[in-house]
Structure formats: structure tokens, C-alpha cells
Amino acid sequence: MGKQIEVAGWGHQMRVAADVERPETVRALESSCHGQGIARGLGRSYGDAAIAPERVWMMTRLNRMLSFRNGVLTAEAGTSLGDILRVFLPRGYTLPVTPGTQWVTLGGAVAADVHGKNHHTAGTFSRYVEEITLCTADGEMRRIGPGRDPDLFWATVGGMGLTGLILEVSLRLQAIETGYISVDYFRTRDLEETLNWFSVHDASYPFTVAWLDCLASGRSLGRAVLMGGRPTERAELSGRQPAFPMPHRTLRMPFSLPSGMLSRSVGVAFNAAYYGVHRPGAQQIEPWWKFFYPLDVVDDWHRLYGRRGFAQYQAVFPAEVGAQELAALLGRIQNARHPNFLGVLKRMGPSSPGMLSFPRAGLTLALDLPMQGEGTSRLFRELYAQTADLGGRAYLAKDSFLTPDLLQRMYPRLSEFRAVKKRVDPAGRWRSALALRLGLAGGS
Amino acid sequence: MANGVLVLGATSTIARALSARWARDGVPLHLVGRDTPELERIAQDLRIRYGSDVSVLGCDIAAGDFPQATVTAMGQHAPLRGIVWAFGTMVAAAGAADAQSLRAGAWVNFGAAPPLIEALLPLVDRQGFIAFLSSVAGDRGRQSNYVYGAAKAALSVYGLGLRHRLRGAGPSVTVLKLGVVDTRMSWGMGVPGGAADPEAVAAEVQRAIGAGKAVAYVPRRWALVMAVIRHLPEPLFNLLRI
Numbered sequence: 001m002g003k004q005i006e007v008a009g010w011g012h013q014m015r016v017a018a019d020v021e022r023p024e025t026v027r028a029l030e031s032s033c034h035g036q037g038i039a040r041g042l043g044r045s046y047g048d049a050a051i052a053p054e055r056v057w058m059m060t061r062l063n064r065m066l067s068f069r070n071g072v073l074t075a076e077a078g079t080s081l082g083d084i085l086r087v088f089l090p091r092g093y094t095l096p097v098t099p100g101t102q103w104v105t106l107g108g109a110v111a112a113d114v115h116g117k118n119h120h121t122a123g124t125f126s127r128y129v130e131e132i133t134l135c136t137a138d139g140e141m142r143r144i145g146p147g148r149d150p151d152l153f154w155a156t157v158g159g160m161g162l163t164g165l166i167l168e169v170s171l172r173l174q175a176i177e178t179g180y181i182s183v184d185y186f187r188t189r190d191l192e193e194t195l196n197w198f199s200v201h202d203a204s205y206p207f208t209v210a211w212l213d214c215l216a217s218g219r220s221l222g223r224a225v226l227m228g229g230r231p232t233e234r235a236e237l238s239g240r241q242p243a244f245p246m247p248h249r250t251l252r253m254p255f256s257l258p259s260g261m262l263s264r265s266v267g268v269a270f271n272a273a274y275y276g277v278h279r280p281g282a283q284q285i286e287p288w289w290k291f292f293y294p295l296d297v298v299d300d301w302h303r304l305y306g307r308r309g310f311a312q313y314q315a316v317f318p319a320e321v322g323a324q325e326l327a328a329l330l331g332r333i334q335n336a337r338h339p340n341f342l343g344v345l346k347r348m349g350p351s352s353p354g355m356l357s358f359p360r361a362g363l364t365l366a367l368d369l370p371m372q373g374e375g376t377s378r379l380f381r382e383l384y385a386q387t388a389d390l391g392g393r394a395y396l397a398k399d400s401f402l403t404p405d406l407l408q409r410m411y412p413r414l415s416e417f418r419a420v421k422k423r424v425d426p427a428g429r430w431r432s433a434l435a436l437r438l439g440l441a442g443g444s
Numbered sequence: 445m446a447n448g449v450l451v452l453g454a455t456s457t458i459a460r461a462l463s464a465r466w467a468r469d470g471v472p473l474h475l476v477g478r479d480t481p482e483l484e485r486i487a488q489d490l491r492i493r494y495g496s497d498v499s500v501l502g503c504d505i506a507a508g509d510f511p512q513a514t515v516t517a518m519g520q521h522a523p524l525r526g527i528v529w530a531f532g533t534m535v536a537a538a539g540a541a542d543a544q545s546l547r548a549g550a551w552v553n554f555g556a557a558p559p560l561i562e563a564l565l566p567l568v569d570r571q572g573f574i575a576f577l578s579s580v581a582g583d584r585g586r587q588s589n590y591v592y593g594a595a596k597a598a599l600s601v602y603g604l605g606l607r608h609r610l611r612g613a614g615p616s617v618t619v620l621k622l623g624v625v626d627t628r629m630s631w632g633m634g635v636p637g638g639a640a641d642p643e644a645v646a647a648e649v650q651r652a653i654g655a656g657k658a659v660a661y662v663p664r665r666w667a668l669v670m671a672v673i674r675h676l677p678e679p680l681f682n683l684l685r686i
């Protein structure tokens with residue numbers, strides 16, 4: 001039995017009423033598996049990827065771990081990464097790749113082919129996926145992988161749920177000695193220095209990321225706090241420290257702040273505080289959650305942005321795009337006087353074989369922008385046009401504003417994806433609001 | 445595997461949350477139900493997460509050899525630390541249900557319990573427990589679900605009668621009167637105040653069993669809600685759309 005409820009993306013600026021199924025057994029999944037709609041995990045995609053005007057299959061109750069052999073975990077797609085860490089860290093295994101929040105599901109991680117701070121060395125999530133079980137439009141449960149119907153596999157990886165419902169994922173975990181990361185902090189004075197930092201340090205750190213000071217302008221535009229991290233070894237810990245620490249409770253945002261309260265001035269304070277906190281060159285040994293998931297300390301933090309919600313711009317540019325072009329882009333946001341608080345910059349490694357996978361070699365930039373009506377939409381349209389002109393692409397897991405023609409320009413393997421979609425879903429059963437917006441729903 | 449807990453209807457979401465708590469405490473589990481592939485998935489999950497001892501037993505409460513097959517198969521696991529009854533199914537309001545589903549509703553929610561529990565009783569440790577996941581719906585007949593409610597009322601009375609009989613001489617019996625819990629059973633129902641989280645409910649259920657309570661309302665606020673509903677004079681009660 002479905003339930004009529006409103007579902008939204010993480011940015012809460014896009015919502016739709018849908019008939020929501022939440023299967024708790026495989027049988028229930030199979031018997032609910034009719035009609036048009038889309039799978040949903042923990043709803044951490046920002047825009048409209050996991051919402052649909054028809055049906056939504058909430059996969060979070062299908063979260064059983066099914067086998068663990070030779071370092072490979074097979075679990076149901078609704079299992080969260082946070083759950084996996086809690087079970088396997090104490091046994092000396094971690095996720096080979098993780099996004100900036102642990103509260104995503106295996107299914108969501110495959111469907112968006114997520115990347116982490118180690119993309120330049122480790123690639124995307126799918127590199128460690130050995131097989132998945134996919135429920136396709138014909139009701140079949142198919143075991144697929146890089147060696148078993150590779151076309152369907154690489155269309156499903158990064159395919160945003162549009163090839164079917166992922167029921168199981170087999171993921172190779174990574175052995176580690178401790179649950180800590182040894183982090184070196186740096187700061188830079190401008191964009192040039194920030195980009196140089198990656199050139200120098202990507203070779204020595206498996207984890208690198210830059211937090212941009214979004215309010216710095218002029219000569220300081222692009223200054224950043226940068227982190228280079230590597231797994232801490234057992235010998236670096238004092239005897240008293242537990243090798244695999246676990247976090248305590250999280251804080252909760254009980255209600256939405258009134259729109260606009262997280263205004264420009266709060267942004268100044270936030271950035272200044274963050275910028276001031278770390279002494280350059282100081283090394284710290286940080287527990288995993290602090291390094292990988294700084295935002296997870298507050299549940300429902302999207303409420304900080306108020307009822308109107310927010311959107312994220314994330315794009316990746318080809319390697320040729322440098323400081324000058326990026327500065328122009330950041331300058332445009334500042335000229336629009338549009339508030340934005342969080343900026344993240346990172347250099348990515350080579351792309352994955354996923355047909356719609358986002359990452360490719362070059363710089364990726366992510367900015368959270370509170371929704372301010374038409375002004376925000378206009379800014380996005382401008383940013384996206386400029387992104388496409390630079391040969392870059394936007395990340396579907398974050399997107400709310402792309403159009404079909406921009407998609408075509410940004411994703412050169414789109415036609416390959418469409419061919420697979422046509423083969424396994426000729427009637428266009430699997431469709432999200434995003435798919436309808438971007439002409440990816442298929443069917444006639 | 446000595447001193448395990450037998451979970452009847454182990455594919456229930458609340459039962460699964462309870463099983464996880466026992467598994468975490470190192471208690472062996474025997475998962476019973478009709479959907480063995482599903483039980484096997486739950487068992488695997490408990491083994492991987494908690495390294496626990498879990499066995500699975502198919503049991504069809506509608507079959508001709510019920511309950512003997514189950515009782516025979518469980519014999520090897522005696523003495524049991526406890527039994528949880530979690531079987532249950534929602535029944536449409538009587539006007540909307542056919543004879544078949546009315547009969548099934550009465551059987552799954554109550555009818556199958558006495559023959560199975562009485563036969564399993566000798567397998568339970570004298571210091572052990574028997575717990576019934578019953579419902580606040582049994583506290584007063586309401587138009588929306590009185591067939592379900594009637595069966596749950598019968599289950600509650602059965603449990604308390606059993607407790608009376610076994611006092612001082614056998615396992616302790618606890619009747620859990622559950623409010624609305626967020627599972628497939630309540631999915632789609634609008635609930636004022638929201639449905640309770642199954643894991644929080646499981647924690648309270650485990651506590652009530654451990655404390656040897658006769659009856660426990662879970663979540664606790666339902667004790668108050670049901671006291672009001674039970675005592676509401678009929679003219680007022682008739683105004684309620686529940």
C-alpha cells in the first residue's frame with residue numbers, strides 16, 4: 001500500500017506529492033513493483049533526482065547485510081554508508097570512497113557514482129562495486145557487473161535510478177589500521193595559490209580538499225583553507241586511544257530558520273571562523289567522522305537555510321580550465337550579490353566508465369546557494385551556460401536547473417545511455433522529476 | 445545454542461528490531477515465520493552485524509501439521525530463554541472485508557497463538573519469558589478496525605490468563621500494548637502525533653520484558669490516550685472518527 005506524501009530533495013526547494021512505497025521485504029518490493037516512478041534512498045540528492053510525480057520507492061528499509069567474504073560486502077541497497085562504517089570499522093575495514101555525508105544509501109551511492117576527497121587517487125564509488133542486483137522494468141531481478149551485461153551496469157552506475165531499482169550491491173571494502181585521518185592544514189592567499197597547492201600536494205596526500213572563502217574578493221578571491229589527509233597508522237596513536245573510535249550523538253535542527261536569517265553576515269562569520277580556526281601547517285589526528293563528515297554533526301542541517309531551501313552548484317571543468325576562468329565564474333556570483341557560504345574545490349582524477357558519471361579529470365567546484373526566487377534561477381542559468389562554454393559539466397545529484405540541451409552538451413555519452421535505457425526500459429517506467437525535466441524519462 | 449529467544453513472526457519490522465537488540469547482547473535467536481528466504485536475509489544481517497547465533501525455521505500457521513511441525517523442530521533448542529509472539533495482520537473494517545480475510549485476521553492475530561504457545565511452553569526455561577505484541581486496538585472496539593482489535597483483545601486476555609496460571613511456577617508473561625508504530629502495517633495511515641520508531645519501540649519492549657511487567661503500553665503516552673478512549677462516554681465516543 002502506498003502513501004500519499006510530499007517528498008523533497010535535500011535542498012528542499014523542489015517538492016512533489018507522490019505515491020510512496022516503502023517495501024520492507026523483498027516480496028513486498030516485488031509486489032509493489034508496477035507503475036512509473038523512481039527509487040529513493042536517504043534523499044541526500046539536492047534537487048529532483050529522487051522525487052517523482054507518480055511513485056517513489058523508498059528503499060531505506062531494505063537494509064540487510066547479506067554476506068561478507070574476502071573483503072566484499074553484499075548488502076541491500078537501502079543500507080546506509082554510516083551503518084556500514086559502524087559495523088566494519090571496528091573490524092578494520094572502511095569505505096574505499098565516501099561522499100561528504102555518511103547518510104546516503106548504497107543504492108544512492110551507485111546511482112550517482114559518488115566521489116570523495118580521494119577521487120584523484122581512488123576514483124569513484126563504482127570502481128569498488130563488483131556486482132549489483134537490479135530490478136528492471138520487466139520485473140526481472142538481474143545480477144549485473146562490469147563483467148556481466150557491462151552496458152547495463154555502466155548505464156546504472158551514475159544513471160540516477162533510471163534503469164531500475166537497485167536491490168543489492170556488492171562492494172569491496174578497504175582494510176585500514178585505524179579510524180583516524182592525519183590531516184595537514186594549509187591556507188592560501190588567492191586562487192592561483194590554491195590551484196598550485198593541488199598540483200603540489202595531490203601526489204602526497206590520498207585525501208585533498210579546499211574550502212573556499214566565498215566572501216573574499218579582489219586579490220584574495222579564491223583564498224582557501226586546504227586539507228591534505230592520509231590514513232593514520234596504528235603506531236601514531238597513543239596507547240590509550242581506541243583504534244576505531246565512534247561518534248556520540250548528533251545535534252538536531254528542530255525547525256527551519258526563517259528565510260534569509262542565514263544571511264550574508266552569518267556567512268561572513270561562518271567563513272571567518274572557519275578560516276581563523278586552523279593554524280597553517282599544523283597536523284592533527286582527526287577521527288573519521290570529523291574529517292569526512294563535518295556537516296553530519298547536525299541532523300537536518302538543510303533547515304539552516306529556511307523554508308525556501310537552497311540549491312547547490314557543482315561542476316567539474318576540464319584540466320585546461322585554470323585560475324583565470326574560475327575567477328571569472330566566482331566573480332560572477334559575487335557581482336550578482338547572491339549570498340553563498342560554502343565553497344568546496346578539489347582536483348579530480350580520470351573519469352569512470354559510467355556513462356553519466358559526473359567526475360572527470362579537472363577541477364570541481366561546489367557552492368551552496370540559498371534560494372532567493374528568480375534571482376537564484378537566473379544565476380544558475382548563467383553559471384551553467386558558462387560551465388558548458390568552458391567544457392565543464394554539472395552534477396545531476398546536485399542539480400535543479402539544467403535543461404535538456406545543456407545536458408547534451410555536458411554529457412557526451414548521453415546517446416549510449418539512451419540506447420541502454422531504450423533496451424531495458426522501452427516504455428519509460430523509471431522516471432524522476434529530474435528525468436522529466438531533462439528528457440531522460442524515455443518511452444514515447 | 446542453548447537459551448535462545450524464539451521469535452514467532454520474525455519478519456515483522458518490530459520483531460526484527462527486537463532481534464537486533466538480543467543479537468547485540470549475544471543472545472542466540474531462532475527466527476520463525478512463513479517467508480523463509482526473508483527470514484534467511486534477516487538472519488544473515490544479524491550474523492554479520494553482531495556475529496550472533498541465528499537459526500531460521502519455516503512455519504506455516506495455515507498448514508495442516510500446525511503447530512506440531514514447529515514444536516518438534518524447536519525441541520532441540522530447549523530450554524529457551526523466551527518466546528516473542530509478533531504475528532499480526534491488519535484487517536480492513538468489517539464492512540469492507542470478505543469472509544476469508546475476516547477468518548485469516550482472527551487466526552493470524554489470535555487463533556494460532558494458543559495452540560502454538562501451549563505446545564511450546566514446556567520448552568521455555570522456568571526463569572524465561574513469553575511476550576505478546578498486542579495492540580491498543582484491543583482496548584475498545586472502534587469502527588475502523590474492530591476485527592483486528594477484537595483479536596488483539598483476545599490475545600491480551602490470553603496472555604494475562606497465561607501469566608496468572610504460570611505465576612511463580614513458570615516463565616513470566618508480558619503483554620505489550622503497542623500504539624502506532626512506523627512499519628508496513630501502519631504505512632499509509634495518518635497518525636496524529638506520528639508513528640513511533642520501531643527501534644525505540646523495541647528498546648521499550650525489551651525493557652518491559654526484562655522488568656517482568658504484566659502489561660506495558662509502548663510508547664508510554666498510549667496508556668493515557670487509551671485511558672481516555674476507554675472511559676469516553678458513548679455519545680462522545682460516537683463523535684470520534686476513529
Ligand SMILES: Cc1cc2nc3c(=O)[nH]c(=O)nc-3n(C[C@H](O)[C@H](O)[C@H](O)COP(=O)(O)OP(=O)(O)OC[C@H]3O[C@@H](n4cnc5c(N)ncnc54)[C@H](O)[C@@H]3O)c2cc1C
Nearest residue numbers: 041042043044045099100105107108111114115160161166
Ligand atoms: C552534505 C552532503 C554532502 C555530499 N557530498 C557529496 C560528495 O562529496 N560527493 C558526491 O559524489 N556526492 C555528495 N553528495 C550527494 C550524495 O552523495 C548523492 O546525492 C547520493 O546519491 C545520495 O544518496 P541517497 O541514498 O540519499 O539517494 P537519494 O538522494 O535518495 O537518490 C539519489 C539518486 O539515486 C537514485 N537511487 C537511490 N537509491 C536507489 C536504488 N536503490 N536503486 C536505484 N536508484 C536509486 C535515486 O533515484 C536518485 O536518482 C552530498 C550530499 C550531501 C547532502
Ligand SMILES: NC(=O)c1ccc[n+]([C@@H]2O[C@H](COP(=O)([O-])OP(=O)(O)OC[C@H]3O[C@@H](n4cnc5c(N)ncnc54)[C@H](OP(=O)(O)O)[C@@H]3O)[C@@H](O)[C@H]2O)c1
Nearest residue numbers: 453455456457458530531532533577579622624625627629
Ligand atoms: N505497526 C503497528 O502500528 C502495530 C501497532 C500495534 C500492534 N502491532 C502488532 O505488533 C506486531 C508486529 O507488528 P509489525 O508492525 O512489526 O508487523 P509487520 O511488519 O506487518 O509483521 C507482521 C508479521 O506477521 C506475519 N504475518 C502476517 N500475516 C500472516 C499470515 N497470514 N500468515 C503468517 N504470517 C503472517 C508477517 O509475516 P510475512 O512477513 O511473511 O508477511 C510478519 O512476520 C503485530 O502483531 C502487530 O499486530 C503493530
